[in-house]
Amino acid sequence: MRVRLEGVVKRYGATVALAGVSLEIREGELFTLLGPSGCGKTTTLRILAGFVEPDEGEVYFDDVSVRGVPPAERGVGIVFQNYALWPHMTVFDNVAYGLRLRKLPPAEVRRRVRDALEQVGLVGMEDRTPGQLSGGQQQRVAVARALVLNPRLLLLDEPLSNLDAKVRARLRSEIRKLQQDLGITTVYVTHDQEEAMVLSDRIAVMRDGRVTQVGSPADLYERPADLFVADFVGTNNLLPGTVAHVQDGWAELQTPAGPMRGRAAGPLQPGQDAVLTVRPEAVQISDGGAGGVSVPGKVALAQYLGSLLRYEVEVGGGRVLLVDVSNPKGTPSYRPGQPVRVTFDPSAALVFPEDGRA
Amino acid sequence: MRAEAVREAVWVPPRPRVRVPGWVWAVPVYGFLLLFVVYPLVRLLGEAVTDDAGRVTGEFLAQFATDPFYRKALANSLWVAGGTTVGCVVLGLVAAFLLVRYDFPGRELWSYLTVLPIVMPPLVGIMGLVFVLGRAGTVNVLLMDLFGLARPVNFLYGWHGVLLAMVLHYFPLVTLNVVDALTKVDASLEEAAEAMGSRGLRRVWDITLPLLTPGLVSGATLVFILSFADFATPLVVGMQDLLAAQAYLNIVQFVDRRLFRMGLVVGALMSVMAIGFLVVARRAVAMREYAVVSYRAVERQPLRGWWRFVAPAFFACALGLAFLPHLGLLLAAFGKAWSLTPFPTRFTLEHFDQVLHLTPTYVVNSLRWGAVAVALILVLGVSIGWMLARTSLPGRGLVDSLVTLVLALPGTAVGIAYLRAFHTPLLGITLTRSWFVMPLVLAVRRMPYTVRATFASLLTVHRATEEAAASVGASPLRIFRDISLPLIWRGVVAGALFSLLFALQEAAATILLVLPGWETITVGIFTFYTSGTFGQAAALGVVLVVLSSATLYAIYRVTGARLGGLFGSGGG
Numbered sequence: 068m069r070v071r072l073e074g075v076v077k078r079y080g081a082t083v084a085l086a087g088v089s090l091e092i093r094e095g096e097l098f099t100l101l102g103p104s105g106c107g108k109t110t111t112l113r114i115l116a117g118f119v120e121p122d123e124g125e126v127y128f129d130d131v132s133v134r135g136v137p138p139a140e141r142g143v144g145i146v147f148q149n150y151a152l153w154p155h156m157t158v159f160d161n162v163a164y165g166l167r168l169r170k171l172p173p174a175e176v177r178r179r180v181r182d183a184l185e186q187v188g189l190v191g192m193e194d195r196t197p198g199q200l201s202g203g204q205q206q207r208v209a210v211a212r213a214l215v216l217n218p219r220l221l222l223l224d225e226p227l228s229n230l231d232a233k234v235r236a237r238l239r240s241e242i243r244k245l246q247q248d249l250g251i252t253t254v255y256v257t258h259d260q261e262e263a264m265v266l267s268d269r270i271a272v273m274r275d276g277r278v279t280q281v282g283s284p285a286d287l288y289e290r291p292a293d294l295f296v297a298d299f300v301g302t303n304n305l306l307p308g309t310v311a312h313v314q315d316g317w318a319e320l321q322t323p324a325g326p327m328r329g330r331a332a333g334p335l336q337p338g339q340d341a342v343l344t345v346r347p348e349a350v351q352i353s354d355g356g357a358g359g360v361s362v363p364g365k366v367a368l369a370q371y372l373g374s375l376l377r378y379e380v381e382v383g384g385g386r387v388l389l390v391d392v393s394n395p396k397g398t399p400s401y402r403p404g405q406p407v408r409v410t411f412d413p414s415a416a417l418v419f420p421e422d423g424r425a
Numbered sequence: 426m427r428a429e430a431v432r433e434a435v436w437v438p439p440r441p442r443v444r445v446p447g448w449v450w451a452v453p454v455y456g457f458l459l460l461f462v463v464y465p466l467v468r469l470l471g472e473a474v475t476d477d478a479g480r481v482t483g484e485f486l487a488q489f490a491t492d493p494f495y496r497k498a499l500a501n502s503l504w505v506a507g508g509t510t511v512g513c514v515v516l517g518l519v520a521a522f523l524l525v526r527y528d529f530p531g532r533e534l535w536s537y538l539t540v541l542p543i544v545m546p547p548l549v550g551i552m553g554l555v556f557v558l559g560r561a562g563t564v565n566v567l568l569m570d571l572f573g574l575a576r577p578v579n580f581l582y583g584w585h586g587v588l589l590a591m592v593l594h595y596f597p598l599v600t601l602n603v604v605d606a607l608t609k610v611d612a613s614l615e616e617a618a619e620a621m622g623s624r625g626l627r628r629v630w631d632i633t634l635p636l637l638t639p640g641l642v643s644g645a646t647l648v649f650i651l652s653f654a655d656f657a658t659p660l661v662v663g664m665q666d667l668l669a670a671q672a673y674l675n676i677v678q679f680v681d682r683r684l685f686r687m688g689l690v691v692g693a694l695m696s697v698m699a700i701g702f703l704v705v706a707r708r709a710v711a712m713r714e715y716a717v718v719s720y721r722a723v724e725r726q727p728l729r730g731w732w733r734f735v736a737p738a739f740f741a742c743a744l745g746l747a748f749l750p751h752l753g754l755l756l757a758a759f760g761k762a763w764s765l766t767p768f769p770t771r772f773t774l775e776h777f778d779q780v781l782h783l784t785p786t787y788v789v790n791s792l793r794w795g796a797v798a799v800a801l802i803l804v805l806g807v808s809i810g811w812m813l814a815r816t817s818l819p820g821r822g823l824v825d826s827l828v829t830l831v832l833a834l835p836g837t838a839v840g841i842a843y844l845r846a847f848h849t850p851l852l853g854i855t856l857t858r859s860w861f862v863m864p865l866v867l868a869v870r871r872m873p874y875t876v877r878a879t880f881a882s883l884l885t886v887h888r889a890t891e892e893a894a895a896s897v898g899a900s901p902l903r904i905f906r907d908i909s910l911p912l913i914w915r916g917v918v919a920g921a922l923f924s925l926l927f928a929l930q931e932a933a934a935t936i937l938l939v940l941p942g943w944e945t946i947t948v949g950i951f952t953f954y955t956s957g958t959f960g961q962a963a964a965l966g967v968v969l970v971v972l973s974s975a976t977l978y979a980i981y982r983v984t985g986a987r988l989g990g991l992f993g994s995g996g997g
Contacts, residue, residue: 116892116896117896118892118895137895138892138895138896139895139896139897139898139899140898143896144896145892145893145896147889147892147893148889149887149889151887151889151890151892151893152890152893153890153893153894153908153912154890154912155911155912164894164897164899164907165897165898165899168897168898168899168903169898212893212897216897216898
C-alpha cells in the first residue's frame with residue numbers, strides 16, 4: 068500500500084507537534100521516521116495509526132483519505148514501544164484476540180495464530196504469559212500480533228529501544244528480513260540513526276515537527292540537506308568559521324584552526340557565519356603537510372576499536388577533530404601530545420550556512 | 426518460514442458497529458454530580474446568607490461572628506481537629522518508620538494489626554472507652570474500691586476523651602499513607618546525604634521528611650477534616666460546644682426557627698472551612714510533588730539491644746489502647762444489668778437477641794443501604810475514574826476537584842444540605858421522604874475511594890495496552906471489558922470495599938436524614954446510647970465491628986495487603 072501525507076499539522080494546545088508534514092511512502096518499502104525526541108515522529112506514526120487526527124492536512128492510503136477512519140478499520144498492524152502485550156492473556160490469546168473479535172472460526176484462528184508465531188519463531192510458547200518471556204520474545208509476540216490480521220501497513224514505534232545491544236542487533240535484521248519476505252509497507256520510528264541506516268529503504272529526518280530531508284541512507288550520509296542532518300546522521304566533524312570567499316560552488320572559510328575549503332551546501336555570502344563538515348574517515352593524519360586542506364594539531368586521544376583507529380586531534384580554537392584510520396595494524400602510530408597535521412580533500416567537505424542551532 | 430501463508434491471508438475488516446460519541450457517556454455523570462453534589466452545596470451556602478423571605482443578608486453570619494458561644498465552639502473544633510491531627514501524625518510517623526525501616530520481633534504481625542483500629546469507628550470507640558474508663562467504668566470502679574477514691578477520675582469527659590478516641594481510630598490513615606511514601610524513597614537519596622555527613626535525625630529532617638510530605642499531608646488533611654466534622658463522638662461524652670455538634674443539635678430541634686437557621690449557617694461555614702483546609706493542603710502538597718523515576722528500597726535494619734523491645738512495646742501500647750474500647754464493648758454487649766462492678770457479674774445474649782432477632786431493622790438497613798450504595802458507587806465511581814484517567818473530556822479537571830471536595834465535605838454539612846435541597850419535590854419525588862436518599866447520600870460520600878482506586882489502577886495500565894486492542898478492532902466497551910477491567914479489577918474491588926467499609930460506619934449525614942424505619946446500625950448505636958440503652962448500643966457496636974473487620978479482611982485478600990494511597994485527600 069502507498070501512503071501519502073499532505074501538509075499535516077497537529078497542535079497540542081500552544082505546542083505545535085507537526086508543522087506541515089508531507090511525505091510519500093512507497094508500496095512495500097521500509098520507511099523510517101528518524102529524529103530526536105520531540106521531533107514529531109511518534110505523532111506522525113499515531114496519525115497514521117488513527118489514534119490522533121490531524122488538525123490540518125490529509126492522510127491518504129492508496130489515494131483514499133483516511134480522515135475519521137478508526138484504527139481498526141485502517142488495516143494497520145502496530146508494534147508499540149513497550150510492546151503493550153496484555154499481561155493477563157497468554158501468548159496465543161494475545162495474538163488471537165483480534166481474530167476472535169472478528170468471529171473467525173476457531174480452527175481458522177488457530178491456524179493463523181500458528182502461522183504468525185511460526186513466522187517470528189515462537190512456536191511452543193503459546194501458553195506462556197508475557198511475564199514469562201524475555202524482552203526479545205515479548206517483542207516477537209508483539210510483531211506476531213501486529214501481523215496476524217494481515218495488515219496493509221505495519222507501524223513500528225521504537226520497537227527495539229527496550230532491548231540490550233546484542234538482542235537489538237539480531238532483531239533488527241530479523242525485522243528487516245520478515246518485512247522483505249512479506250513485502251509489507253512499513254513505517255518505522257526511531258531516534259537511533261544507526262538503526263535507521265541499517266534497516267531502511269528510505270529515511271525521513273524530522274526536527275521540530277518538520278521533515279528536513281527524505282532519502283536513502285546513502286543520500287543522507289553523503290548528501291545531507293542541512294547542517295542538522297549532517298550532524299545527526301553518522302559521525303561528523305563540525306568546524307564553525309566565517310565565509311571568506313565563494314566561487315563556482317566552492318567556499319573558503321576562515322576558522323580558528325586555519326583557512327579551509329569545501330563544497331558550498333547552501334546559499335553563502337562572504338562574511339557570513341558558516342560551518343564546515345567533514346566525515347572522520349575523509350580526514351588523514353600525518354607528520355608533515357600534504358595537498359588539500361591541511362591544519363596543524365595535537366593528538367589528544369587515540370581509541371582502538373578493532374577495525375578502526377579513531378584519533379581525537381586538538382586543532383586551533385579549542386576544536387577537536389575526529390580522524391578515523393581503517394584497518395589499523397598494531398599500536399597507534401601517534402601518541403597523545405604528539406604534534407601532527409590533519410589533512411582532507413576539499414571535495415569531501417561540505418560548508419553549510421550557520422542555522423543558529425547546531 | 427510461512428511468509429506465504431501470512432501474505433496470502435486476507436485482511437479481515439472489523440465488524441461494523443455504531444459509534445457513540447464520548448460525551449454521551451459523560452452527560453449522566455456530569456448530571457449526577459451537578460444534582461447531588463453541586464446543587465445541595467450551593468443551596469446550603471445560599472441558605473446561610475438569605476433569610477426566610479429569601480432576601481440576601483449577612484445577619485446570620487454577623488450573629489455567628491459576634492456570639493461568644495459559637496466563637497468558643499469554633500475554637501474547640503479547631504483545637505480537637507488540630508490535636509487529633511498532631512496525635513495521629515506523631516503515632517502514624519513513628520509506626521510507619523518502625524515498620525518500614527526496622528526489623529524487630531513480630532514486625533509482620535504488627536504491620537497487619539496497625540490497620541485494625543479502622544474497623545472501630547470513633548462513635549463506637551468512645552462508647553467502648555466509656556464502659557472501661559467512664560465515670561462508672563471498670564477502671565474507676567476498681568480505683569474507688571481499691572483506693573477508696575471518693576470521686577471517679579475524669580478520663581474521658583471533655584476534649585481529652587474525644588482526642589483519645591479519635592487519635593486511636595484515625596492514626597492508621599497516616600501510617601498507611603506514610604508507609605506508602607516511605608517505601609518509595611530511594612535508598613541512594615539518603616546514602617548521598619549520609620556521605621556528606623548528614624546523619625540520624627538531621628538526615629530524616631533534611632531529606633526523608635520532605636520526601637514524605639505529600640503522603641503525610643494528604644493523610645493528615647483527611648484526619649483533620651474527619652475529626653473536625655464528627656459530632657456523634659463528642660456528644661457521647663457530653664461535649665456540645667463544638668461546631669459539628671451545634672450544627673446537628675440546631676438542625677434536629679424543630680422549635681426555634683432562628684436556631685435552625687444558625688444550624689444551616691454552621692453547616693455552611695464548616696463546608697467552606699473544609700474546602701479551605703483542602704486547598705491549603707493541596708498547595709502544600711503541590712509544592713512538594715517529586716516524581717519517582719525508579720527506586721531501590723532502603724534496606725531494613727534490625728533493631729539492637731533494648732531497642733528490640735521498645736518497638737514492640739510501642740505497638741503494644743498504641744494498639745492495646747486502641748483495643749481497650751473493644752473490651753468495654755464486649756463486656757457491655759454480653760453483660761447483664763452491669764452497674765457498679767468492675768466487670769459484669771452475669772452474662773447474656775439478650776442484647777444480641779434484641780438487635781439481631783427481635784428488631785433486626787438496624788443491621789438489615791445498614792446492609793441494604795450499603796449494597797445499593799456500592800452498586801451506585803461502582804457504576805459512577807468506575808466511570809469517573811476511567812474518565813479522569815483516560816479521556817480529555819471538557820470539565821475533567823472540575824470533576825476531579827468535585828470528587829476530592831466530596832471527600833472533604835463534613836458529613837454533617839452534607840446531611841443538612843440534602844435536607845434543605847431535597848425536601849421539595851424533584852421530578853415528582855420528594856427525595857428526603859424516599860428511602861433512596863439513604864443509599865444515595867452514602868454513595869455520594871464514599872464514592873471518592875472507588876474513583877481514586879480506579880484511577881490509580883488505570884494509571885498502572887499503559888495506554889498502549891488499550892490502543893493495541895483498538896488497533897485490532899475492539900470497541901471502547903470491549904476494550905474496557907477484555908483489557909482494562911481484568912487488569913484493574915483488584916484495585917476497583919478494593920476501592921469499592923473501602924467505600925462499603927466507610928458507608929457502614931457513616932454516622933453523620935445519615936443520622937440527619939434518617940426517618941423512622943430507615944435506621945442504620947450507627948443510628949441505632951447513637952439513639953440507644955443517648956437514651957441510656959447501653960447493652961443494645963454495645964451489641965450493635967459489636968455487630969458493626971464484626972462487619973467492618975470482615976470487609977477489611979476481604980480487602981486484604983483482594984489486594985494482597987498492599988494498602989495505602991487510597992486514603993489521601995491530595996494528589997490524584
